[in-house]
Amino acid sequence: MKHSSLQGGLALSLVLALAACGGGSGDSSSEAPHDNTRIDTAGRLAMAEDAATALRIYDLDSSTVVANFPLANPPSAVYASPGRRYALAFQRPQDIVQIADAGLWQEDHGDHLHDYQAAPKLLSFRINGPQPTHYDDRAGQASIFMDGRAPSAVASASVFKDADLGAGRVGASISFAQPMHGFAEPNGSFLIATYRAPEATGPTQAEIYSRQGTQYTLVRRLDAQCPGMHGSFTSGGTTVSGCSDGVLAVSPQAAGAAAATKISTPTGVGTIAGHPQLGARFIGIGNAGTPSTTRFYDIDAAAGKATPIAIPGWAEGRMRRAHGFDRAGRTFFVLDDTGTLHALERGASGWAVKKSIAGAIAAMPTAAPFPAFAANEARDEVYLSDPGARQLVAINTTTLDVARRVALDFRPTYLAWLGIAR
Secondary structure, rough: OOOOOOOHHHOOOOOOOOOOOOOOOHHHHHOOOOOOOOOOOOEEEEEEEEEOEEEEEEOOOEEEEEEEEEOOOOOOEEOOOOOOOOOOEEEHOOEEEEEEEEOEEEEEEEOOEEEEEOOOOEEEEEEEEOOEEEEEEEEOOOEEEEOOOOOOOOOOHHHHEEHHHHOOOOEEEEEEEOOOOOOEEEOOOEEEEOOOOOOOHHHHHEEEEEEEEEEEEEEOOOOOOOOOOEEEEEEEEEEEEEEOEEEEEEEOOOOOOEEEEEEEOOOOOEEEEEEHHHHEEEEEEEEEEEEEEEEEEEEEOOEEEEEEOOOOOOOOOOEEEEEEOOOOOOEEEEOOOOOOOOEEEEEEOOEEEEEEEEEOEEEEEEOOOOOEEEEEEOOOOEEEEOOOOOOEEEOOOOOEEEEEEEEOOEEEEEEEEEOOOO
C-alpha cells in the first residue's frame, strides 16, 4: 500500500488537546478538569525527497503523509528542532533554512505537562545566512553554523530554542572573522566554536564564548591544536571535536580555567557521536587508509583515552553510510555500505556488536543519496530511509529486528523525528 496521499489528513488536522488550562479567579475546584492532557502518539517524521523541492510530514500513528510542503529549493539536510516540534530544512547553496511545524508539542503548565496536536504548517519565518551547514542540538537549544563564503561573507552562527522559532526569531547570534567550515556547539551558557587562523585553510583551534542576552563575548581561545578540525558533540559539560590526529575535549565550566584535553587516535576523526545518557563518553568516527575504511573509537573524555571499537566482519574498504543511537542511548547503530545494520551495546569491556541485520537495506546505493537514520524518542524504534526501494524501514530497538517496511511513492532521503519525547 502506498502512503504518500493526504488521506486522513482532515481528521488529523483537528486540535486534540484542550484549548486552555485553568484560568479564572476561583479555587481549583472551579477550574476545568484536566482530562486528555497526554496524547499517546508515536510522533511524525519529516522526510525529504531526492532532488525535489518538497518536505513531507509523515504521521507514524496513521502511516500516512499528512502534509506536503513546497520548499524554495531541494533540501541539503533536514533536522529536528531542540524541542522536536519543528523540522529544519537546510538549503545550503541558497543560504536559507525553512521551518515546518509538525504539529506535536508539549507545554509545562506547572502542575502538569500538557500535550498538544494540530495540523502541520510551514512557517513564514526563515533563518538566513551564507551556507548553513553544521547543526548542533544540545540540551534544549541548538545552533546553525553558517560557513560563510569567500572572500567577504564571514562565518556565523545562530542559536535558538523552540520558543524562539515559534516567535519568529533566533535567540542569539555571533559572527566570526573569516569564512570557514566549522561548528558552534552550545554548552550550557557557553558556546564552543572553531577558530581559523588568517593563514590557515581551515579551523585548527577552539574558542570559548559566553552568552549575554542575544550576543556572545569571547572568553578564551585555547592553545591546543586540532589539525583537520571537524565534527563535534557536547554531553556531560564536555565538547569533543574531531582532529586528524585524534580528538580535542573542552570543558568550559571546569573549576578555575577551562580544561582542554587532546586525546590521540591511530587514525583521524571527522565525526563525533554522543548521547546525553552517556555523559562524557563519545564515539569518534573517521575514514582512513587505502582503500578508505571507516574506523570507530570509544572516547572517554574524563579519562583522556580512546579505545578502538571492533565490528566483526568489518573488512578493509568497509564504509559507514549512516549511524545513530536509540532513544535511551543504550544501542549504537551503524549502517555499512553493504546494507547491513550493526547494533552495538556498551558493556564493562566497551562497545560490542549485539546483532547485525544483513539486508536492512536490501540494495545499497553506490552513490548519494544514501539512507538516513532517525530515532523515535517516544517508541522503541529507529528508522532508515531507503531511496532505492522507495520505502521507510522501521527497526525495533528491543528485538533488533526489522519491524516493517513501508512502501512510499517517492525516494526518501533525509529524515527527522518530531514529536513528544517519552
